[in-house]
Amino acid sequence: MLAWLIMNIYLVGFMGTGKSVVGRELAKKKKWHFVDLDDFIELKEKRTIADIFAKDGEPYFRRVEKKALKEIAKENGFVVACGGGIVINEENIRIMKGSGTMICLKAIPEVILKRVSGQAHRPLLNVKDPEKQIGLLLKLRSPYYAEADKTIDTSGLSVKQAAGRILKLFPAQSNRP
Numbered sequence: 001m002l003a004w005l006i007m008n009i010y011l012v013g014f015m016g017t018g019k020s021v022v023g024r025e026l027a028k029k030k031k032w033h034f035v036d037l038d039d040f041i042e043l044k045e046k047r048t049i050a051d052i053f054a055k056d057g058e059p060y061f062r063r064v065e066k067k068a069l070k071e072i073a074k075e076n077g078f079v080v081a082c083g084g085g086i087v088i089n090e091e092n093i094r095i096m097k098g099s100g101t102m103i104c105l106k107a108i109p110e111v112i113l114k115r116v117s118g119q120a121h122r123p124l125l126n127v128k129d130p131e132k133q134i135g136l137l138l139k140l141r142s143p144y145y146a147e148a149d150k151t152i153d154t155s156g157l158s159v160k161q162a163a164g165r166i167l168k169l170f171p172a173q174s175n176r177p
Contacts, residue, residue: 007099009078009080010100011026011080012086012096014146015084017107017154018159019082020036024156025083025160026079026166027079032079035078037068058085062088066091073100074099083095084141087146093144102147106151107150108153111155115125
């Protein structure tokens with residue numbers, strides 16, 4: 001996609017790869033708006049993601065997630081931190097690619113586990129063996145993450161370094177929405 005046509009930047013990838021923190025930094029540097037899709041969903045639903053999963057299950061959450069994505073995709077000049085599983089629906093990938101650029105942030109499993117350990121708001125890791133669950137989910141989702149326009153490994157990067165690498169992908173004139 002040509003840089004001057006980019007409407008939004010969608011950060012995808014597994015939980016703990018830095019989508020939210022890197023997204024905030026990137027939006028600040030580009031002087032764009034930032035939205036964390038999970039926060040947007042919680043605002044719309046008036047409850048937490050963990051509560052949505054517990055009371056209504058993952059299929060309901062994925063429907064709400066797609067609806068929220070469609071709403072944001074109508075906007076322009078947003079850096080969007082997406083939930084880790086958004087890519088499992090091919091229509092979501094088409095929505096993101098049709099309204100911007102999809103960048104996958106990745107990290108090695110040990111780094112992910114370290115970053116997310118002790119966070120109760122991670123419903124998919126509230127299992128007996130979270131490290132095994134991370135490996136399984138990464139394996140299942142990797143073909144979907146491979147659909148991204150660009151992938152950046154954040155394992156050894158600071159937030160500013162990761163945002164800087166993404167920023168280099170876009171010419172300066174694209175900083176204005």
